[in-house]
Amino acid sequence: MYLQKGVICLLDERKRKILAAVVDAYIVTGEPVGSKTIASLPDIRVSPATIRNDMAVLEQLGYLEQPHTSAGRIPTYSGYRLYIDELMNAKELSDEEKKMLDDCLDVDVPTADALIESASEALSELTHCATVVKNISPKFSVITKVEVIPTGKRMYVLLMITSSGNIRNKVCRLEFDLTNEQMEFFSRYMAENLQGVPVDELSEEIVEQLVAAMGTYMVTLAPLLKGVCELAEGFRDNEIKVSGEKNLLARRDINSGQIVRFLENKNEVVKNMLDDSFGDLQVVFSEDGGFVIENSSMIVSKIRKDGEIAGTLGVIGPMRLDYAKVIPYLEYLTGRITEMISEEDQDDEDK
Amino acid sequence: MYLQKGVICLLDERKRKILAAVVDAYIVTGEPVGSKTIASLPDIRVSPATIRNDMAVLEQLGYLEQPHTSAGRIPTYSGYRLYIDELMNAKELSDEEKKMLDDCLDVDVPTADALIESASEALSELTHCATVVKNISPKFSVITKVEVIPTGKRMYVLLMITSSGNIRNKVCRLEFDLTNEQMEFFSRYMAENLQGVPVDELSEEIVEQLVAAMGTYMVTLAPLLKGVCELAEGFRDNEIKVSGEKNLLARRDINSGQIVRFLENKNEVVKNMLDDSFGDLQVVFSEDGGFVIENSSMIVSKIRKDGEIAGTLGVIGPMRLDYAKVIPYLEYLTGRITEMISEEDQDDEDK
DNA sequence: TGTTAGCACTCTTTTTCTTTGAGTGCTAAT
DNA sequence: ATTAGCACTCAAAGAAAAAGAGTGCTAACA
Numbered sequence: 153m154y155l156q157k158g159v160i161c162l163l164d165e166r167k168r169k170i171l172a173a174v175v176d177a178y179i180v181t182g183e184p185v186g187s188k189t190i191a192s193l194p195d196i197r198v199s200p201a202t203i204r205n206d207m208a209v210l211e212q213l214g215y216l217e218q219p220h221t222s223a224g225r226i227p228t229y230s231g232y233r234l235y236i237d238e239l240m241n242a243k244e245l246s247d248e249e250k251k252m253l254d255d256c257l258d259v260d261v262p263t264a265d266a267l268i269e270s271a272s273e274a275l276s277e278l279t280h281c282a283t284v285v286k287n288i289s290p291k292f293s294v295i296t297k298v299e300v301i302p303t304g305k306r307m308y309v310l311l312m313i314t315s316s317g318n319i320r321n322k323v324c325r326l327e328f329d330l331t332n333e334q335m336e337f338f339s340r341y342m343a344e345n346l347q348g349v350p351v352d353e354l355s356e357e358i359v360e361q362l363v364a365a366m367g368t369y370m371v372t373l374a375p376l377l378k379g380v381c382e383l384a385e386g387f388r389d390n391e392i393k394v395s396g397e398k399n400l401l402a403r404r405d406i407n408s409g410q411i412v413r414f415l416e417n418k419n420e421v422v423k424n425m426l427d428d429s430f431g432d433l434q435v436v437f438s439e440d441g442g443f444v445i446e447n448s449s450m451i452v453s454k455i456r457k458d459g460e461i462a463g464t465l466g467v468i469g470p471m472r473l474d475y476a477k478v479i480p481y482l483e484y485l486t487g488r489i490t491e492m493i494s495e496e497d498q499d500d501e502d503k
Numbered sequence: 504m505y506l507q508k509g510v511i512c513l514l515d516e517r518k519r520k521i522l523a524a525v526v527d528a529y530i531v532t533g534e535p536v537g538s539k540t541i542a543s544l545p546d547i548r549v550s551p552a553t554i555r556n557d558m559a560v561l562e563q564l565g566y567l568e569q570p571h572t573s574a575g576r577i578p579t580y581s582g583y584r585l586y587i588d589e590l591m592n593a594k595e596l597s598d599e600e601k602k603m604l605d606d607c608l609d610v611d612v613p614t615a616d617a618l619i620e621s622a623s624e625a626l627s628e629l630t631h632c633a634t635v636v637k638n639i640s641p642k643f644s645v646i647t648k649v650e651v652i653p654t655g656k657r658m659y660v661l662l663m664i665t666s667s668g669n670i671r672n673k674v675c676r677l678e679f680d681l682t683n684e685q686m687e688f689f690s691r692y693m694a695e696n697l698q699g700v701p702v703d704e705l706s707e708e709i710v711e712q713l714v715a716a717m718g719t720y721m722v723t724l725a726p727l728l729k730g731v732c733e734l735a736e737g738f739r740d741n742e743i744k745v746s747g748e749k750n751l752l753a754r755r756d757i758n759s760g761q762i763v764r765f766l767e768n769k770n771e772v773v774k775n776m777l778d779d780s781f782g783d784l785q786v787v788f789s790e791d792g793g794f795v796i797e798n799s800s801m802i803v804s805k806i807r808k809d810g811e812i813a814g815t816l817g818v819i820g821p822m823r824l825d826y827a828k829v830i831p832y833l834e835y836l837t838g839r840i841t842e843m844i845s846e847e848d849q850d851d852e853d854k
Numbered sequence: 855t856g857t858t859a860g861c862a863c864t865c866t867t868t869t870t871c872t873t874t875g876a877g878t879g880c881t882a883a884t
Numbered sequence: 885a886t887t888a889g890c891a892c893t894c895a896a897a898g899a900a901a902a903a904g905a906g907t908g909c910t911a912a913c914a
Contacts, residue, residue: 186906201858204907222865222906261658261674296654303648303664307612311662311672313654319672321662323612398763401752408759412749537877552887555878573877573894 167206169196171215172239174207175227179472182405184224229439232449232471236435240476245484253484257492263317264493268455268463269393271485276396279478281469284422284450285393292460293318293387295349298342298380300335310376312383314351316462320386324379328372338373341366342380354384394418394468405470406445414444422450432456433483437471447471451478453486457493465489518557520547522566523590525558526578530823533756535575580790583800583822587786591827596835604835608843614668615844619806619814620744622836627747630829632820635773635801636744643811644669644738646700649693649731651686661727663734665702667813671737675730679723689724692717693731705735745769745819756821757796765795773801783807784834788822798822802829804837808844816840 173193177185187200187207196203207225210216215231218224227235245253256274259266265287276283294315301309306329310322330338345362346354359381363374400411414421421444436443436450443450451473452466465486467478524544528536538551538558547554558576561567566582569575578586596604607625610617616638623634645666652660657680661673681689696713697705710732714725751762765772772795787794787801794801802824803817816837818829 184906188906199858200906201860201908202856205857208908218907220865221908222863222904224906261676263674266674297652299652301648301650301662301664303670304668307668309662309664309670311652311660313652313660317655317658317674319660319674321670321672323614323617323668323670325612398766401759401763408752412752415749535877539877550887551877552879552889553885556886559879569878571894572879573875573892575877 166198167210168239170203170206171210171227171231172235174210174216174225175231175235175239178226179474182472184219184226186224189224229437232437236475236479242476242480245480249481250484253481254488257485257488261317262492264455264457264462264489265316265318267489267492268465271465271489272393272395275465275467275481275485276399278481279467279469279474280399280402281467281473281478282394282396282400284418284452284464284466284468285395286391286422286464286466287316287318287393292316292462293351295346295351295354295384298339298346300330300338300376302330302335305329308376310379310383312351312380312387314387318387320383322379322383322386324376326372326375330372334369334372337369338376341369341373346380351384351387354381356381389419392419392422394422400445400448400468400470403470405472406448410445417444432486433479435475435479449473451475451482453482455486455489455493457490462493463489517549518561519590521554521557522561522578522582523586525561525567525576526582526586526590529577530825533823535570535577537575540575580788583788587826587830593827593831596831600832601835604832605839608836608839612668613843615806615808615813615840616667616669618840618843619816622816622840623744623746626816626818626832626836627750629832630818630820630825631750631753632818632824632829633745633747633751635769635803635815635817635819636746637742637773637815637817638667638669638744643667643813644702646697646702646705646735649690649697651681651689651727653681653686656680659727661730661734663702663731663738665738669738671734673730673734673737675727677723677726681723685720685723688720689727692720692724697731702735702738705732707732740770743770743773745773751796751799751819754821756823757799761796768795783837784830786826786830800824802826802833804833806837806840806844808841813844814840 170190173190173196174185177189187203190196190203191198191200207216210231211218211225214228215234216225217228219226253274257267257270259270268285268287272283272285275281292315295312296315297311297313299311299313301311303309303323306326308324308326308330310324311319312321313319341362349358359377363370363377366373394415397411397415400406401408433451433453436452438444438446438448445468447470448468449471450466450468452464454461455463455465465482467473467482469478521541524541524547525536528540538554541547541554541558542549542551558567561582562569562576565579566585567576568579570577604625608618608621610621619636619638623636626632627634643666646663647666648662648664650662650664652662654660654674657677659675659677659681661675662670663672664670692713700709710728714721714728717724717728745766748762748766751757752759784802784804787803789795789797789799796819798821799819800822801817801819803815805812806814806816816833818824818833820829
């Protein structure tokens with residue numbers, strides 16, 4: 153700001169090294185980091201005094217802060233940002249690690265959703281964090297089949313299957329038993345009118361139109377159509393899943409009251425965060441707004457298929473998350489999933 | 504013990520009143536209760552000194568204890584037991600309360616499972632505790648239908664429906680596409696061999712026998728049968744559900760670390776507790792063994808249909824739970840559910 | 855000019871000591 | 885049998901003191 157020269161000197165190699173070291177240490181210990189600790193690191197060859205000077209500068213620039221005068225420094229919001237964007241050295245995954253992660257993706261039916269789900273569970277185990285999953289956007293998820301199956305007196309199971317391999321069912325209780333003919337009509341009618349419709353677009357209005365156009369079958373079959381509508385809603389609502397929340401509870405640096413509040417309306421909260429507009433991997437801090445849990449961060453990575461976003465996988469953890477480990481994990485997993493779901497297509501084309 | 508006369512005098516009316524008052528007060532405040540507090544209650548007409556004497560006796564008998572010399576008394580394990588069994592005056596439900604609880608049971612398809620589930624959610628809201636549900640025992644849950652539905656290249660959805668109205672599905676990926684004839688055979692074969700079989704009994708052995716007896720269809724259809732087997736397993740494993748755990752987290756008197764451990768293996772832990780052998784309503788304390796969360800209690804109530812246990816509904820909360828309120832709630836709900844699911848049968852028979 | 859040793863200073867954390875107060879148990883009186 | 889009175893106990897709250905970690909600044913040094 154003050155002098156052009158300054159601007160360059162601020163980011164000099166040593167200061168970057170020191171900032172990185174502070175963040176590294178803080179991530180491990182959770183305690184404010186002092187000059188002495190940094191000075192004792194092998195690849196820092198200056199005295200604590202020098203480091204103190206540099207840290208003072210880093211503080212002025214807003215990368216570090218002191219909880220109180222006589223404490224060490226902790227990274228600020230922008231400190232973390234700089235660390236993640238430029239300073240941290242993301243560990244290369246070893247072959248064993250890759251193998252372990254591959255094993256996590258070994259599910260019998262490798263649909264995008266199943267893979268993402270499986271990766272999510274593995275991630276929350278490995279990182280001791282919560283994970284968040286946004287399955288394929290309902291925009292891209294298309295109804296492939298609607299079935300009705302009798303299952304008792306006046307009881308019917310409605311079944312909806314989507315292009316993303318998702319299945320949902322619902323029990324309907326009707327006023328009368330359906331004749332075979334009615335059931336056949338229903339199946340045909342559904343196939344003709346709903347096949348290929350994105351679950352997103354199946355509004356109540358559309359259903360009402362369909363009911364109106366059913367003619368004689370209207371009275372008997374309307375309740376079923378209502379059920380279909382509810383099924384589609386279910387697909388929309390259940391878009392986002394958070395798992396491994398218990399890992400957050402175990403942490404002392406995260407307020408458990410806030411976790412409870414977060415769990416109560418996680419969908420609302422996370423929805424904004426999983427916006428499609430950003431890059432393929434992004435790190436969001438609670439300071440970025442909307443996020444309920446103080447002092448937490450979320451790393452989100454997208455999975456694509458044919459260029460379109462097929463799902464999103466993320467990790468929610470404390471601010472002082474081991475980014476250098478978690479980010480490569482997340483990148484590797486989403487990378488593999490992306491490969492696998494496009495391989496799958498090739499597979500089919502080969503045939 | 505020492506003198507016969509003692510044994511009678513120990514349970515004299517006043518002492519019972521005092522014990523009840525101590526437990527009542529402790530349940531509300533969570534603080535040790537002193538003689539003065541008790542003396543100030545309207546229907547106690549003796550002095551603090553007298554109460555102190557009585558409390559000393561109650562302590563000797565093991566119903567009360569002191570955290571330290573100069574503190575009030577808190578109930579012991581057996582204190583609670585006596586309170587629940589004999590002393591507490593369970594509140595009669597008002598009409599409004601009954602109506603509210605009835606509303607909670609207003610689901611569109613009143614199967615036993617759906618009702619219990621719904622009651623469970625309502626209960627955890629109303630009591631601010633966790634609730635536990637054991638759905639109908641797989642022993643009584645019988646396979647009514649197995650369907651296979653094609654849903655893409657070599658992809659099939661298996662659907663299993665049980666007598667308790669439960670539905671579960673699974674995607675199977677086969678090596679080859681099935682012919683219509685194969686699918687029809689499968690449906691018929693399932694209907695002939697599995698209809699009426701309790702999900703409990705569908706072991707791998709049985710499936711292997713079925714596969715062996717399939718003749719020419721063996722190779723193609725074996726993977727589907729394996730899927731059927733897994734579905735049945737799913738019914739067995741998912742027997743117990745705990746919900747509203749977050750309510751426990753909010754409580755300061757329950758260790759959150761223990762909650763986490765409890766959630767990790769809730770099924771194991773709760774399974775023992777929901778033993779069918781006891782009476783229809785039982786209260787279990789963590790001291791009774793097996794239960795991980797210290798200082799907690801669980802109230803369990805059974806729902807029957809035709810004399811058989813059709814499900815179990817319970818509340819998990821702190822030791823100092825408001826039993827006088829929660830027990831009537833639980834009893835009313837399970838009572839209503841029991842009525843509703845037998846009504847339903849009558850309904851069907853009327854027709 | 856950049857680096858460093860030295861030192862006074864600040865502010866949290868820990869420890870120790872003191873005070874307070876709720877509640878008891880016992881004794882003697884009713 | 886009940887109760888008032890009183891000495892006693894012990895946790896919890898508060899105050900004061902000591903310890904310790906880390907800083908910023910100054911002055912010396914290469």
